[in-house]
Amino acid sequence: MHCAKHYGLLTAAVISLAGCGGKEESAPVPVAEAKELRVYNWSDYIAEDTIANFEQQSGIKVTYDVFDSNEVLETKLLAGRTGYDVVVPSANFLERQIQAGVFMQLDPAKLPNLGNMDPEIMARVAQHDPGNAHAVPYLWGTTGIGYNPDKVKAALRVDAITSWAQILDPASAAKLAQCGLTLLDAPSEVVDSALIFLGRDPNSEAAEDLAAAEELLQKIRPHVRYYHSSQYINDLATGEICVALGWSGDVLQARDRGAEAETPVNVAYSIPSEGAIMWFDMLAIPADAPHPGNAHAFINFVMDPQVIAGVSNYVSYANGNAASVALLSDDVRHDASVYPTAEVAARLHPHLAESQEYSRELNRAWTRIRTGQ
Amino acid sequence: MRRWSLGAGRFAVTAVPALWLLLFFAVPFLIVLKISVSGMRLGMPPYEPLITWASSLVFELRVHLDHYAFLWQDPLYRNAWLNSLQVAAVSTLLCLLLGYPLAWGIARATPAWRNLLLLLIMLPFWTSFLLRVYAWLGILKNNGLINNTLLALGVIDRPIVMLQTDFAVYLGIVYSYLPFMVLPLYAAIEKLDQTLLEAAADLGCRPFRAFLAVTLPLTWGGIVAGSLLVFIPAVGEFVIPALLGGPDSLMIGRVLWEEFFNNRDWPVASAVAIAMLLLLVLPIVVFQHVQGRTPVVR
Structure with missing residues (x-):
C-alpha cells in the first residue's frame, strides 16, 4: 500500500514534466493523483475478475462504465471533459480522434509490459496510430x-x-x-x-x-x-x-x-x-484525463499476459499479446474463428x-x- | 400600496417559470442555434468558434448558413420530417379514439373506483419507459408471447411478423403516450356539468347530437391539451422506432441522431434540430393564438 502511494506521486511528477515539453498535453496535471480511475469500455468486453484484481493489486478504486457504439464514445470524447482515464475506441475511430487531439501520448517508460505485445499486431495498428504513440491494442476481431x-x-x-x-x-x-x-x-x-x-x-x-x-x-x-x-x-x-x-x-x-x-x-x-x-479496439488515455498515472498503470496491468489471456478466454476475442498465447485455453487458441489461420x-x-x-x-x-x- | 404588492407578488410567481424557461429552454436553444451557424472541423469541440478575436478590439464573425441550405437541397430531411408528422398524427388520433372513452369511463365511475382507475393509468410510469418498450419486444417477436400462444392454439401455423413493422411503431407510441392523452381528457370531462346533458336530453336532443353539441365543445380544451402532449414528443420520437420499427421507418429523430453521431456533423445536426423546432412550434403557437381568440361555443 505504502509503496503504491509512493509510485503514484512519482508518476504525477514525471507526467507534469512531460506536460511541459509535450505538444498534446494541455490539461493541468495535479501534483498527486487520487487513488481513482475511471474506465470506459465496450459492454461484455472484460473478464469477471479483471477489475477486482487490478484494484487489489494497485489499491486504486476503479469506476467502470460501458458503451455499445464507437459513435457514442466519439461524441463524448469530442465534447471533451469526459472524466474518463482509459477509453477503448476501435482503431479506425482512434485514428481520426488522434488527429482531433483527443488523446495524450503514452509514456513507454511507464508501460514495461509493452515488450509482451505481438510485433505484427503492433505494426498493423501503427497504420492507424503512427509509431504506436497514443494507444495499445486491447482485443481484435x-x-x-x-x-x-x-x-x-x-x-x-x-x-x-x-x-x-x-x-x-x-x-x-x-x-x-x-x-x-x-x-x-x-x-x-x-x-x-x-x-x-x-x-x-x-x-x-x-x-x-x-x-x-x-x-x-x-x-x-x-x-x-x-x-x-x-x-x-x-x-x-x-x-x-x-x-x-x-x-x-x-x-x-x-x-x-x-x-x-x-x-x-x-x-x-x-x-x-x-x-x-x-479491426482492433485500442486502450488510450484522453488528453484531459484526471488520473493519467493510474491510467498508465491500468494499461500496463492489462498487458500482463495472465490478465489479457483471462479476458480473451472469457470474451472469445483475440488479443495482441504474444506472451499470452501460451496461457490461452485450448478452445480459444485453436478456434480459427478467434485466431484465424495464417492463410485466412x-x-x-x-x-x-x-x-x-x-x-x-x-x-x-x-x-x-x-x-x- | 395594495396594487404595488399585488404586482410584486405576480412578478415573484411568474419569475420562477420564466427563469426556468430561460435556463432550460432559451439558453440551450441559443447554444444549439450558435452551433448550427458555425463551421465544421475535426477537433474538440467539432465546430469552429463563431467569433475569433484578432486583438482585444477587432474580431471576426463567421456565420455559416449553408447548413440550412443543405437541409433544403437533400430530400432526406423533408421526407423524414413528413414521415414523422404522419406517424405522430396517426398516433395522436389513435390515442384520442382510445383515450376519450377511457377518460369518460373513469370520470363517470364512483369516487372509490375513480381513484383506483387513475392510479392504474399512472402505474406504468413507475417502470422505466425503456424497459416497457423492451417488454414489447418480448411480446411481439416471432417466438414471443403472442405468436407462441396463437401457434399453440392452432390459430396460425406460421408466426406473424409483427416486430420491425409500422404496426409495432404505432403500437409502441400509442401505448407509451396514452396516459398523456387520458389525464387532460379526464380533467376536462370530470369538470363537465352533468345537468347540461340532462337539459339537452329534456329538450329532445339525442345522445349523439348532445355529445357533438355539448360534450365535445366543453371538453375541447382537454382534447387540445392531450393531443399536443402526444403529438409533440411523438414527432421527435427516437427510441420506439429504433427498437420496434423496421429499417425503412425514416423519422426525423433518427436522422438527427445520425447527423450527430455517424456524420459527426454537429452544425448540420443543430440545424436539423432548429428547423424541426421552428416547423413544429410556430404552427402550434399560431394555432393556440387562434384558439384563444375564438372560443369554440355554438
Missing part, C-alpha cells in the same frame, strides 16, 4: 458471418457458409429471408464487406466503388429482416434468425448462449473465403478511418439502403 448451420442447411442445402456470395448474392439472400437474415447497422463495415465480395478495395473511398456496393445492398434489402448491431446476438442464440453479418466475438457469445439454452441452438462463425475486415489472416483487410467527405457520402448511401429510398 473480424467482421464475418454468424449463422445457424441447421437452418442454413434447410434453406441453402449447404453444410457451412464459406463465401460472402451466400448472403450477399440476391438469389441466395432471398432463400434466407424466411429464416431471418440480418446486417449490422454499421455502414462502413457492411459496405466494406460488400466491396470485398465484389473484389474491390474496401478502403478506396472511390465514388464508383461506393455506388457498386450500394447497388448490391439495395438488391438484397427486401430480404433483410433488420439492421442492428447487437440484437442479433440474442436472436442467433434463440434461433429467431438464421444468418447475421456480425462481429466475431459477438457471434461466438451467441454460440455459447445457444449451446446453454434449454433446447440447444447451433451457431457457427465464418470468415468468408474472399476475406474480411479486421492474409486475406484480412485493415479498416482505415474515412475522410469526413466520404463518411457523409457513405452514411447518406446507408440511409438510402436502409430505408429503400
Whole structure:
C-alpha cells in the first residue's frame, strides 16, 4: 500500500514534466493523483475478475462504465471533459480522434509490459496510430458471418457458409429471408464487406466503388429482416434468425448462449473465403484525463499476459499479446474463428478511418439502403 | 400600496417559470442555434468558434448558413420530417379514439373506483419507459408471447411478423403516450356539468347530437391539451422506432441522431434540430393564438 502511494506521486511528477515539453498535453496535471480511475469500455468486453484484481493489486478504486457504439464514445470524447482515464475506441475511430487531439501520448517508460505485445499486431495498428504513440491494442476481431448451420442447411442445402456470395448474392439472400437474415447497422463495415465480395478495395473511398456496393445492398434489402448491431446476438442464440453479418466475438457469445439454452441452438462463425475486415479496439488515455498515472498503470496491468489471456478466454476475442498465447485455453487458441489461420489472416483487410467527405457520402448511401429510398 | 404588492407578488410567481424557461429552454436553444451557424472541423469541440478575436478590439464573425441550405437541397430531411408528422398524427388520433372513452369511463365511475382507475393509468410510469418498450419486444417477436400462444392454439401455423413493422411503431407510441392523452381528457370531462346533458336530453336532443353539441365543445380544451402532449414528443420520437420499427421507418429523430453521431456533423445536426423546432412550434403557437381568440361555443 505504502509503496503504491509512493509510485503514484512519482508518476504525477514525471507526467507534469512531460506536460511541459509535450505538444498534446494541455490539461493541468495535479501534483498527486487520487487513488481513482475511471474506465470506459465496450459492454461484455472484460473478464469477471479483471477489475477486482487490478484494484487489489494497485489499491486504486476503479469506476467502470460501458458503451455499445464507437459513435457514442466519439461524441463524448469530442465534447471533451469526459472524466474518463482509459477509453477503448476501435482503431479506425482512434485514428481520426488522434488527429482531433483527443488523446495524450503514452509514456513507454511507464508501460514495461509493452515488450509482451505481438510485433505484427503492433505494426498493423501503427497504420492507424503512427509509431504506436497514443494507444495499445486491447482485443481484435473480424467482421464475418454468424449463422445457424441447421437452418442454413434447410434453406441453402449447404453444410457451412464459406463465401460472402451466400448472403450477399440476391438469389441466395432471398432463400434466407424466411429464416431471418440480418446486417449490422454499421455502414462502413457492411459496405466494406460488400466491396470485398465484389473484389474491390474496401478502403478506396472511390465514388464508383461506393455506388457498386450500394447497388448490391439495395438488391438484397427486401430480404433483410433488420439492421442492428447487437440484437442479433440474442436472436442467433434463440434461433429467431438464421444468418447475421456480425462481429466475431459477438457471434461466438451467441454460440455459447445457444449451446446453454434449454433446447440447444447451433451457431457457427465464418470468415468468408474472399476475406474480411479486421479491426482492433485500442486502450488510450484522453488528453484531459484526471488520473493519467493510474491510467498508465491500468494499461500496463492489462498487458500482463495472465490478465489479457483471462479476458480473451472469457470474451472469445483475440488479443495482441504474444506472451499470452501460451496461457490461452485450448478452445480459444485453436478456434480459427478467434485466431484465424495464417492463410485466412492474409486475406484480412485493415479498416482505415474515412475522410469526413466520404463518411457523409457513405452514411447518406446507408440511409438510402436502409430505408429503400 | 395594495396594487404595488399585488404586482410584486405576480412578478415573484411568474419569475420562477420564466427563469426556468430561460435556463432550460432559451439558453440551450441559443447554444444549439450558435452551433448550427458555425463551421465544421475535426477537433474538440467539432465546430469552429463563431467569433475569433484578432486583438482585444477587432474580431471576426463567421456565420455559416449553408447548413440550412443543405437541409433544403437533400430530400432526406423533408421526407423524414413528413414521415414523422404522419406517424405522430396517426398516433395522436389513435390515442384520442382510445383515450376519450377511457377518460369518460373513469370520470363517470364512483369516487372509490375513480381513484383506483387513475392510479392504474399512472402505474406504468413507475417502470422505466425503456424497459416497457423492451417488454414489447418480448411480446411481439416471432417466438414471443403472442405468436407462441396463437401457434399453440392452432390459430396460425406460421408466426406473424409483427416486430420491425409500422404496426409495432404505432403500437409502441400509442401505448407509451396514452396516459398523456387520458389525464387532460379526464380533467376536462370530470369538470363537465352533468345537468347540461340532462337539459339537452329534456329538450329532445339525442345522445349523439348532445355529445357533438355539448360534450365535445366543453371538453375541447382537454382534447387540445392531450393531443399536443402526444403529438409533440411523438414527432421527435427516437427510441420506439429504433427498437420496434423496421429499417425503412425514416423519422426525423433518427436522422438527427445520425447527423450527430455517424456524420459527426454537429452544425448540420443543430440545424436539423432548429428547423424541426421552428416547423413544429410556430404552427402550434399560431394555432393556440387562434384558439384563444375564438372560443369554440355554438
